[in-house]
Amino acid sequence: MATTTPTHSAAKGRTARGAAPARRRPRGFGGSRGRTLNFWLFTGPFLIGLIVFVYVPIGWSLWLSLHNAQGTVAPTEFVGLDNYADMLGDGDFVDSLVNFTIFAAIIVPITYALSLTLALLVHRIRFMKAFFRSVFFLPTACSFVVASLVWKMSLFNGLRYGMMNTVLGWFGIDSVAWLASPHPPWYWLVICSARLWLQCGFYMILFLAALQNIPRELYEAAAVDGAKPGWQTFRHITLPQLRATSVAVVLLLLIAAYQAFDEFYNILDEGRATWGRPPLVDLYLQALGANQDYGHASAGALILALLIALVTLAQGRFLGFGRGAEK
Amino acid sequence: MSNISRGRDWDRRGVLRAMGGVAALGGLAACGSNTGRSGGGGKSIKQMYHAYGEQGTQQAAKKFADAYDKAKVTIEWVPGEYESKLATTLLGSGAPDVFEYHPDLQLVRSRQIVPLDDIIADVKDDFLPEDIAANSVDGKVYGIRMIDDPQFFFYRKSLFEKAGVKPPATFDELIDAAHKLTSGKVKGLYIGQNLKTISKPLVWSTGPHYLDADHRIAYHTDNLVETLTKARELYKSKSLLLGAPTEVWDPASFLQGLCAIQWCGIWAIPAIQKAFGDDFGIFPFPKSGAAGRQVVYNGGWSTYVSAKAKDVDAAKAFVKWLWIGQKKYQQEWALDYGFHIPARKSIAAGADKLKSGVAAEAVELFNTHGVFDDPYWTEGMFNILLDAVVNSVRDSKDPEAELDSADKKIERALKKLG
Numbered sequence: 001m002a003t004t005t006p007t008h009s010a011a012k013g014r015t016a017r018g019a020a021p022a023r024r025r026p027r028g029f030g031g032s033r034g035r036t037l038n039f040w041l042f043t044g045p046f047l048i049g050l051i052v053f054v055y056v057p058i059g060w061s062l063w064l065s066l067h068n069a070q071g072t073v074a075p076t077e078f079v080g081l082d083n084y085a086d087m088l089g090d091g092d093f094v095d096s097l098v099n100f101t102i103f104a105a106i107i108v109p110i111t112y113a114l115s116l117t118l119a120l121l122v123h124r125i126r127f128m129k130a131f132f133r134s135v136f137f138l139p140t141a142c143s144f145v146v147a148s149l150v151w152k153m154s155l156f157n158g159l160r161y162g163m164m165n166t167v168l169g170w171f172g173i174d175s176v177a178w179l180a181s182p183h184p185p186w187y188w189l190v191i192c193s194a195r196l197w198l199q200c201g202f203y204m205i206l207f208l209a210a211l212q213n214i215p216r217e218l219y220e221a222a223a224v225d226g227a228k229p230g231w232q233t234f235r236h237i238t239l240p241q242l243r244a245t246s247v248a249v250v251l252l253l254l255i256a257a258y259q260a261f262d263e264f265y266n267i268l269d270e271g272r273a274t275w276g277r278p279p280l281v282d283l284y285l286q287a288l289g290a291n292q293d294y295g296h297a298s299a300g301a302l303i304l305a306l307l308i309a310l311v312t313l314a315q316g317r318f319l320g321f322g323r324g325a326e327k
Numbered sequence: 328m329s330n331i332s333r334g335r336d337w338d339r340r341g342v343l344r345a346m347g348g349v350a351a352l353g354g355l356a357a358c359g360s361n362t363g364r365s366g367g368g369g370k371s372i373k374q375m376y377h378a379y380g381e382q383g384t385q386q387a388a389k390k391f392a393d394a395y396d397k398a399k400v401t402i403e404w405v406p407g408e409y410e411s412k413l414a415t416t417l418l419g420s421g422a423p424d425v426f427e428y429h430p431d432l433q434l435v436r437s438r439q440i441v442p443l444d445d446i447i448a449d450v451k452d453d454f455l456p457e458d459i460a461a462n463s464v465d466g467k468v469y470g471i472r473m474i475d476d477p478q479f480f481f482y483r484k485s486l487f488e489k490a491g492v493k494p495p496a497t498f499d500e501l502i503d504a505a506h507k508l509t510s511g512k513v514k515g516l517y518i519g520q521n522l523k524t525i526s527k528p529l530v531w532s533t534g535p536h537y538l539d540a541d542h543r544i545a546y547h548t549d550n551l552v553e554t555l556t557k558a559r560e561l562y563k564s565k566s567l568l569l570g571a572p573t574e575v576w577d578p579a580s581f582l583q584g585l586c587a588i589q590w591c592g593i594w595a596i597p598a599i600q601k602a603f604g605d606d607f608g609i610f611p612f613p614k615s616g617a618a619g620r621q622v623v624y625n626g627g628w629s630t631y632v633s634a635k636a637k638d639v640d641a642a643k644a645f646v647k648w649l650w651i652g653q654k655k656y657q658q659e660w661a662l663d664y665g666f667h668i669p670a671r672k673s674i675a676a677g678a679d680k681l682k683s684g685v686a687a688e689a690v691e692l693f694n695t696h697g698v699f700d701d702p703y704w705t706e707g708m709f710n711i712l713l714d715a716v717v718n719s720v721r722d723s724k725d726p727e728a729e730l731d732s733a734d735k736k737i738e739r740a741l742k743k744l745g
Contacts, residue, residue, distance in 0.1 A: 070743065071437025073418050090736065092714075158520075158570010159585065160512065177569035180520055181562070181721050269521035270408070274714050275722055290410050290706030292418070292433065 058305075061298040069295035083299035092274075093300050096282045097307065103278070104257035107192060111253055112246070115200045119207035120234075133208065137201040144198060144262035151194045152179065152267045156186075179268060182275040187268060191276070194263050199256065203249050210245035214238065251315055258308055279304050370398035370641045375416070375423035377409035377628075380577075381594070381665035391649055391656050398641050410706065417633060424636035425646055427473060427628045430702035435464045436744050440631045441639055442467040446647040453671050461699040462629050469702075470629035471650045472670035474661050477693035478524070478592040478624045479609045481578070481599060486513070486587040487608075494608065498532060498554060498615035501588075505566040508587035514568035516561075517586040519575040525590055526716045528612035528622040528698070529558065537704045537712070544737060546712065547730050550616040555719040555726035557615075562720050592626060593689050594665045600685070609688060611696045623696040627667070668693065705744065711736045 060073075065083050067075035087093045122132050139147070155163045158177035165175040178186045218237050227233050239246075261280040268276040271285050279300070287297030376388055385404050392400035403423060405412050416422055417439050434440045447468055451459060454472060462470035482494065490508050495501040505515030518525040530537065533554050535545040561567055568586040573579050578595040580586055582602045590612075599607055611621040630650050636642040649656060654674055661669040662680050668690060669675045681690050715729040 068743070071418075071433055071439060091732070153572045157572055159572070162570070175570075180569035181723075183723060269523075272521040272523060272713070272717060273721070274717050285710065288411050288415050289710065290414050290431065290433070291710065292414050292437070293707065 061301055064294045065298035065302055067295055069293070069298070071292045073294055075295065079295065083295045084303065087296055087300045087303060092277075093279065093282055093303075096277050096279045097304075099275075100258060100260065100278050103260070104254055106188075107195060107257055108250060108253040110192070111196060111200060111203060112249060114196060115203035115249070116207050116242075118200060118204040119211055120238075122204065123208060123211045133205075136204050139197050140199070140202045142198060145266055147194055147198055148263040148266035151190055151263075156190045179273070182273075185275075187273070187276055191263055191267055194267065195260075198263075199253075203253070206245055206249055207242065210242050211238070214241045247315070251312060254311055254315070255308055258304065258311075370638055372398045372400045372424045372636075372638075372642055372645050373403060373421075374400055374645075375403045375405060375413060375426040377427065378404055378406040379665065383664040384660075387656075387660060387664060391653070391660075394656075395645055395648060397644060397648070400645060417635070422633050422635045424633055424638075424642040425630060426633065427630050428470070429706075430462045430464075430470055430629065430700050431705050432464055432703050432744055433705040433707060434631070435469055435702075438634050440469050441634050441636075441643070442469055443471060443632065443643065443646065444468050446643055446651060447471055450651055450671070453673050455670070455672065457625070457697065457699045458629075458670055461702060464702050470631045471646060472627060472629045473650060473657075474627050474667035475670055475693065476592050476594060476626035476628075476667050477689055477697060478528070478590065478626055479611050479689070479692055480588050481581055481591055481595065482588045482608055482610065483603065483606060484608050485606050490587075494610040495613045496621070497613050498557060498619070501613050502557060502561050502566075505561065505588065506564065509566040513584060514586045515566040515588060517568040517571065517575065517580050517589040519590065520569060520571065521574060522717055522720060523713060524575050526713050528590075528624050529554065529615075529716065530712070531622045531624070531698050532612050532615040532619050534616070534618040534620060536698070536701055537708070538701055538741075542703045542741065544734055544741075547734055548618070550618055552726045552730065554615045555716065555729075558720045559723060559726075563723075593686075593693075594667060596666050596685055596689065607685070609685060609692065611692055621696045622698050623692045625693065625697045625699050627670070705740065708737050708740050711740070 064073065064075065066078060066080060067083075068077040068079050069075040118136050122129060122136065125132060156178040157163070157165070158175065158180060159165065160169065160175045162175070162178075164178070168174070168176065176186060178190050214237070218241070219233060222233055222237055223229070227236065258278075259280060260278045261284070264276055264278050265271050265281050265284070271277060271281045277285075283297045283300045283304070285291065286293050286300065374388075374392060376385075379385070385402075388402050388404070392402050410428075413423075413426060413428060417426075417434075428434070444467055447454075447459075451468075455475070458472040458475065459468060462468055462472065486508055487493070487504075490504075490510075492504045492507050495504050501516070508515035522529075530546050530551060533546075533548060533550040535548065537544075537546050539545040562569075568580060568589075571580045571585065575590045576592065578589065578591050578598055581589040581591065581595075582598065611623045614620050614622075630646055632639060632642045632646055654671065657669055657671060658674050658678065661667040661674070662678055666680070666686070668681065669678060675681060675690075680686060711733050715726075715733040718724040718729045719726040
């Protein structure tokens with residue numbers, strides 16, 4: 001039988017005559033008003049940050065996109081949707097979107113497969129698990145810019161003493177200028193390998209956390225039902241159990257692919273290689289280069305944001321991200 | 328109920344006390360920062376430079392600033408991408424009062440710089456007319472040239488003799504020389520990888536400048552289409568050095584013996600002289616086609632005053648003091664650390680370092696074949712045409728179609744800027 005003991009505060013609140021105390025205004029930050037104050041105290045600074053650094057710039061960007069804003073961030077000449085028409089009509093920005101849809105189609109599945117494989121290997125390993133987990137995760141801590149410059153100037157240096165060319169030289173193969181031209185497109189090898197090295201560890205950790213949450217009973221039940229360990233178990237138990245994580249990983253990878261900047265900018269001649277110019281580099285050159293064309297760049301940025309939002313909504317519709325828990 | 332779920336029983340006074348403490352700390356921290364209070368009658372000027380590669384330049388810039396007694400001048404020394412940083416900074420509240428840059432119509436039209444006719448008037452004749460023209464828009468002078476930096480090809484004389492090659496006078500001869508000079512571990516020619524620097528002389532070597540006298544497109548000729556096609560063939564050949572880690576502003580590839588010819592600038596003469604003694608020479612970008620011309624591109628830097636300067640007159644006074652009045656400093660800046668031609672004719676005439684050897688030859692080439700920037704041709708237009716050059720030469724796209732596409736965008740930009 002459960003007994004209730006008077007709370008410390010209630011006991012303190014009784015008067016000497018045992019009469020119920022009059023309700024007192026809560027002191028300090030206790031009580032409902034206090035809780036509201038606590039709420040605003042903790043969320044307020046972040047909310048202000050969100051408004052100042054996210055919503056105001058988005059609104060300003062929308063404003064700039066409707067004006068001729070060359071060389072100014074306080075434009076006066078209204079041009080309506082002309083900037084949007086220019087961005088969608090002159091080819092470069094659209095080409096970058098198409099190119100990077102292809103890039104996303106390549107890099108997303110490869111990163112997904114590689115990080116899941118690493119997670120499975122680290123999950124199953126019986127010794128030095130922490131060591132391997134750290135080793136694979138370590139590149140995540142490396143700056144994209146630093147990694148890009150190492151890839152460009154050391155590993156894939158186009159001269160004969162570049163690391164990759166030195167290796168090719170051992171087999172009697174001529175040096176390759178990896179980044180000189182898109183024919184053949186060696187630059188994808190350089191960029192994709194850099195990106196895989198940088199981001200696989202992070203997604204491996206996500207998968208590893210999800211793998212550790214799969215109840216062992218499921219595997220035991222499957223074994224009792226005659227499921228063979230290995231592919232069959234992976235396909236029918238592990239993969240379905242990773243559904244929510246998989247959807248989140250795919251979504252994050254897609255957004256990261258469209259937001260690619262650092263490695264493309266630094267590896268490919270500061271955006272001068274026209275064939276490897278992702279949308280963000282294109283917008284950077286429009287706005288922050290000597291162009292100072294904030295109208296067109298803002299229009300492009302909003303088109304890109306809309307595209308990412310649409311992709312997110314579409315995958316939510318088809319893959320059900322965020323509904324996993326309900327199901 | 329635990330304390331955690333109830334929330335800590337803070338009182339309002341405690342929170343305010345804590346906030347007051349933080350504010351007080353902020354106030355104390357401000358005591359240790361640069362508050363802008365200084366000598367020079369309380370005026371302060373912020374000056375922005377790109378990071379010059381030569382040792383001692385940053386210290387020299389600071390020395391000049393410290394020597395000015397009418398205002399406190401602070402130096403911002405910007406490594407890496409100077410142009411992008413400057414373009415962004417100019418629109419914000421932290422814009423420099425005085426900065427170095429290149430002539431650009433965009434800055435004039437968006438009223439980001441002020442005319443400097445009043446401070447240059449007395450010494451206008453002491454500058455090259457081309458330097459004045461390159462910094463003038465609608466008859467007003469907006470920039471004062473600090474240094475002239477002619478650019479040309481450097482070549483190894485011994486390698487030329489060995490291959491039986493003479494300094495090329497035409498683009499076809501340059502391609503032929505590149506093939507002949509390529510042997511073993513040495514490539515014939517290095518023109519950079521991103522083509523940003525070489526694209527200017529490449530276009531101008533076909534004859535016209537970017538725009539004609541009426542500021543209409545002049546670059547798009549059959550000769551340029553043909554030149555870009557030849558450049559593409561050269562790029563595909565094994566005679567060009569590709570994949571070098573630094574661009575052509577750095578003579579490292581030439582110094583390391585990776586190529587027999589490299590495009591670079593006058594600033595590289597001391598380093599190359601130190602490495603090869605007399606075993607090197609220079610020649611201009613050769614002419615391309617019958618209507619072509621030899622080109623020595625004059626890079627260099629000019630100084631400007633921001634329209635957003637806290638005190639425009641004070642900023643102009645400082646510019647006048649340093650880049651008009653202080654001839655000793657101007658000579659020091661041009662010749663004591665690196666190697667540049669002083670913008671003032673009277674200083675250049677008295678510079679002994681420019682009177683002999685390759686340096687004298689460089690000055691001669693500069694005077695004979697020098698081509699200067701056009702202020703009506705903006706950095707934005709340059710990037711559009713550069714994309715067309717890159718697509719034609721590095722990406723094998725049709726030069727005619729690429730130039731047509733560039734024309735449309737540049738026409739739009741010209742119309743917008745008026």
